[in-house]
Amino acid sequence: MKWALNLGRVAGIKILVHWTFLFLIGWIVFTEMGRGSDLATTLLSVGFVLTIFLCVVLHELGHSLTAQKYGINTKSITLLPIGGVASLERMPESPKQELLIAIAGPAVNVVIAFILWLVLPPLTQIPDEAFFARVTPANFFYLLFFVNLMLVVFNAIPAFPMDGGRVLRALLAFKLGRVRATQIAANLGQILAILFIFMGFFSNPFLILIGVFVFFGAYTENMMVQHLDFLRGHLVREGMMTNYVTLTPENTVRDALEKLLMGSEHEFIVELDGNVVGTLTRSQLIQAVKEDKTNTPVAEIMSRDFETFDVKDKLSQAYTALQKTRSPLYPVLENGRLAGVINTDNINEFIMIKSALVH
Structure with a gap:
């Protein structure tokens, strides 16, 4: 991907950060300045977001390393303000393989959340709104625990080509075949993408970016699958x-x-x-x-x-x-x-x- 910083390789997979990621860091700094936060608090907030994206990299590595088991290599993992994208050389045509690859990412977040749950002291009371309003040294890892749970729930949404949408396509493909399953999953994904965009105007603007990504991602992959079906058997x-x-x-x-x-x-x-x-x-x-x-x-x-x-x-x-x-x-x-x-x-x-x- 153009205009991306190469952070190195993990298991032969390039880890890239797209330049638009700077907008996210800038937005965090701007928000903290608006609150009147000091430098230490601002750096803690930036560090928290970077830690979240470390979890995102591990999430994408879950997909990538599972894909490698089936002979599918991953060229790179790119971090964007809306999350991470693993560039697999191809998507598996086997519903079972796609199901396992799709589940592997959220499974990593489940493991991270479980480890944090084991090592963190139990909370003495149910967290209130103020608990989630600002990152502090006291709640840093508790918030990270909740974020990983949210990543699992968010990725379970059947908005193709997100993880939940790929799980849906894989399950449908067992009975309907890959082409028809992709059409259904892509149509549902585009409907949910429009809902994300609508919600983004009234809440978090990042939902707009996610909605656009999902809408065009679903359309592109649906067209690709249909085209490959037409080409099947031809030289x-x-x-x-x-x-x-x-x-x-x-x-x-x-x-x-x-x-x-x-x-x-x-x-x-x-x-x-x-x-x-x-x-x-x-x-x-x-x-x-x-x-x-x-x-x-x-x-x-x-x-x-x-x-x-x-x-x-x-x-x-x-x-x-x-x-x-x-x-x-x-x-x-x-x-x-x-x-x-x-x-x-x-x-x-x-x-x-x-x-x-x-x-």
Whole structure:
């Protein structure tokens, strides 16, 4: 994720903090200043929030490490003002695996709360409103106990793609299948997201951010699952483009610009006698023009680090890879030689045609 600070790795997983997290810290400091708090009280409040987000990291590690047991790696965990996001390489299609992965996160918060309950002296009376109004050294860990309980309850809300929504989808998928289960869970998630947004205008504005995140997250994953269902059983050969423009390493930037202007291609495959040697994007061409390299061979500016697909690979795998890497296109090989190219636009057109044929 762009504009994120890398805090290091845990079990090979990058822990990132998005720059918007600073808004949360700033809001806490501003609130404490408005109360007239001294520096020690302000730092304690900031420390409390950072401790909460440590619990959030452990929560996301619960998801990630459980996913690793099923061969699903996690690229990173990113902390946002509204919580944490674990970037799993893929979601499991097995309802049982998704159920266990979804439950693992809240289970970590249950364990944290249980440990705090064991070590903290029992409260002599039921906490009143003043107890929760301000963080103090005396109530720090008691508040942390209640926050972890709240995280468990909040994540149990069946607002897909939150944990509760994923649990709901997994349970529905046992009977209805993944596609139909996702549709139901996503629709419910979007309804609850609208409710979050509405409540946010009258209470906590962070509910608005959560509602927006849930609404678009549910929509995106619902579309992804439906698209992958349309692609199931199809090979890259069926979705690739065979009518495309290529360049040779000896072609100059000027030659590439002429082809760019004459056609609809924005990216090019650079090949020599049927062997792919590089890829070239429009942005690379524009940068070369700015640097006055119009007579430079494209071999000097092309990307030599690229991935390819074989014509016999699954089309769903190509679609997933294109969605994750945002690479503009992939060369497609047959017996090691260039046979076509594939990009997101072409796969989307393939999906639209299949969808139209079904309906």
